[in-house]
Amino acid sequence: MAGLDKWEKRQLEAGFSLLDLDNDGRIVKSELQQGLKACGFNYTDEEIEDMIRVADASGKHSKDGYVDKSTFLKLFNHQTTDESEAEIKEAFHHLTKGEAELTKSDLIKIFEDIGEKATEEEVDELISLCFAENGVIELKYFHSMCVDDEP
Numbered sequence: 001m002a003g004l005d006k007w008e009k010r011q012l013e014a015g016f017s018l019l020d021l022d023n024d025g026r027i028v029k030s031e032l033q034q035g036l037k038a039c040g041f042n043y044t045d046e047e048i049e050d051m052i053r054v055a056d057a058s059g060k061h062s063k064d065g066y067v068d069k070s071t072f073l074k075l076f077n078h079q080t081t082d083e084s085e086a087e088i089k090e091a092f093h094h095l096t097k098g099e100a101e102l103t104k105s106d107l108i109k110i111f112e113d114i115g116e117k118a119t120e121e122e123v124d125e126l127i128s129l130c131f132a133e134n135g136v137i138e139l140k141y142f143h144s145m146c147v148d149d150e151p
Contacts, residue, residue: 014129040094
C-alpha cells in the first residue's frame with residue numbers, strides 16, 4: 001500500500017487484529033465498540049455505524065456493517081494530529097490506570113474485561129508486535145502501534 005512501509009503496515013495489522021475479536025478478517029460494529037470501550041471511549045451505536053460508513057467510503061462493506069483489513073489500512077494511512085496524540089495518551093493512561101506500562105497480566109485483564117479470553121501466547125505475540133522491551137508496553141510503544149511511527 002502506497003504511503004505505508006512494512007513496519008507501519010505491520011503495526012496497523014496488529015491494531016486490526018486487536019479489534020477483530022473473532023479473527024474472521026473483518027471488524028463488525030460490536031467489535032469496534034468493544035475495542036474502543038476497552039480504550040476508554042464510549043460511542044453510541046449510531047456513532048459506531050457512522051465510523052464504519054466513513055471508513056468504508058466505497059460503500060462496499062458499510063451496508064453489511066463491517067470493515068475489512070484493506071479498508072482499515074486505508075483508513076489509517078495518515079499522520080496523527082495533536083488531538084489524536086492526546087487521545088492516544090488518554091487511552092494508554094486509561095488502560096494502565098496511570099501506570100507507566102502495560103504488562104502481560106494487564107493485557108490479559110483487559111481482554112477479560114471485554115469478555116474475551118486471550119492466551120499467554122496471544123498476549124506475547126501482541127507485545128512483540130509492539131516492539132516492546134522487557135515484555136511490557138510503554139507509552140512510546142503503544143503510541144507507535146497506533147500511528148505510523150517507529151519508536
